[in-house]
Amino acid sequence: MKIGITGLANSGKSTIFNSLTRLGVSTPPYAATSGEPHLGMAKVPDERIDRLAEIFKPKKVTYATVQFVDYIGLTRGDAKQNRSVCEFVKDADALVHVIRAFEDEGVLHPLGSLDPLRDARTVEAELILGDMELVEKRLENMDLALKKGSKPSPEERALLEKCQAALNDEISLRDVSFTNEERVAMRHLQFMSIKPQVVVLNIGEHDLNSDQAAAMCREVERLYKGSVWVKALALSGKIEMEIAELPSEEARAFLEDLGIQEPALNRLIRACYENIGLISFLTVGEDEVRSWPVRKGSDAHAAAGKVHSDIQRGFIRAEVISYEDFMKVGSLAAGRDKGLLRLEGKTYPVTDGDIIHFRFNV
Ligand SMILES: Nc1nc2c(ncn2[C@@H]2O[C@H](COP(=O)(O)OP(=O)(O)OP(=O)(O)O)[C@@H](O)[C@H]2O)c(=O)[nH]1
Ligand SMILES: [Mg+2]
Incomplete structure (x- = not known):
């Protein structure tokens, strides 16, 4: 399973990637515009595995894992750049969409000011535009093929036109109802706006657990019209990265100080897992206690x-x-x-x- 991390530049994507994977990629205060994508694995936290390991005392304990990909940000109004950015996440099963909600004058905001809802709309609009382009190109190719004498499938054309109509109305494909056959037929097109999203509001460290952060999550979910494929949660990327870098005893004490039971990252990973439609079955024994991801x-x-x-x-x-x-x-x-x-x-x-x-x- 692969999850792409996306969002505008400098929203905290790499910071969150680092907390998830502990890979320590660089997080400069200026926006990255090129480079290689980062790939890393994250463990899916599961208390059941912890409890079972206490009972079986196995030689090995294995958690389910999810792969994350972190790349540079999307840019408002730059379709060409965005196309190359999406290239690296188009095969992902879901997206983590990071939205900047922390204030820091030392970190440039690509749109000049802090406005999480505007940023959410901007990214969604870019995903929709990218998908529109894909549909148009595919339809053009079908016309060309027709002229050359081959017979493109009328079902595929109808499906593309259905997508086009939704996208023209600024409706993300994840909110269009498709039959299973339709979903299979368009898998190879690798649309972006069809992917389930976990929206992460990257809030300032002082806003943790605040009513304001909770309200902002609700507003974001409203923006996505309560789509079942979009979940929003708030966390502080900076704090998560600090927690991830601490030895586990110290991390526990730090969490206690913050008045939280577990890193917000655990919620994030679980939300991704659920959003992809994954469940876990477990195997137990003296050799290994393990959780295995399978599709619902x-x-x-x-x-x-x-x-x-x-x-x-x-x-x-x-x-x-x-x-x-x-x-x-x-x-x-x-x-x-x-x-x-x-x-x-x-x-x-x-x-x-x-x-x-x-x-x-x-
Ligand atoms: N104060 C504060 N700063 C943060 C937080 N998260 C990230 N930053 C800072 O914001 C800057 C950009 O963070 P990155 O994680 O590199 O952001 P990014 O989205 O990967 O940026 P690009 O890859 O350049 O698009 C860095 O200086 C981070 O230290 C946060 O929660 N609070
Ligand atoms: Mg980055």
Whole structure:
């Protein structure tokens, strides 16, 4: 799973990327206009894994991970530049859209003043413009092909025209209803405004936990007309980066001082995970306790394939117990005795938090 970090220049994208991945890429106070994209992995925090690790004391504990890509910012009104920026995130499953909401005279704002809602609108408009261009180019190519005697698919044309009509009305594609077939048919076009978004308001460190920050989140969500594909949250990139750089004991003390239970980054990663439509199933044992990401709606057979292709090929049964049931009884054996451990077949729809043991034969 890949998530692209986007937003205007100097909004704090790389700062947030650093907190997520601990890679320490440079975050100069001036806007970057070129360079290489940064790639890094972030662990998906999961308390269930922490608790299970305490019980099983395994040799290895593995969390699900998500890949993040950080690149330079989008520029208002510069379609060419934006096209090259989107090139690196167009295959992402979702976007983290960072909006500057912190005041700092030492950090240049590309639009000259602090105005989070304007910035949100600006970025959304650029994504829509980029998608419009894509549609137009694709339609032109179809016309050309037609002239040359080939027969482009009428379904694809209709679909493109449907997209075009929405984009012309400034409606992001994520808010247009498409059938599954339509979604599959346009996947290769790699539209940007169709991607789920987690909007991050990068607030000043003194605004943490403030009513003002919460109100701003609501305003941003209103701007996206309550789209189910957009979630907004507020955090301070600067503080998150400081927390990420601390040894874990000190980080805990720092969080306590701030009056928060966990880094806001955990909420951010979880929001991304949910927005992509991912759930986790868990495997346990003395060797490893691990969480595995799968798409919501995946069956046990697909889940087995995540663990190992042999397990998928030789799939016999999945022994399944929900995390909650497991915690009530404390062991798989007790779960079996109490009838809470179920035997499921290939088509069993995996649920978030299922602890699964695959029986297989190769
Ligand atoms: N005060 C304050 N400064 C921040 C915060 N987040 C980022 N900055 C500063 O803003 C500047 C830009 O941060 P970056 O993380 O590099 O921003 P960016 O969006 O990656 O910038 P470009 O890649 O150049 O578009 C740096 O000087 C950061 O230290 C924050 O939460 N508070
Ligand atoms: Mg940057």
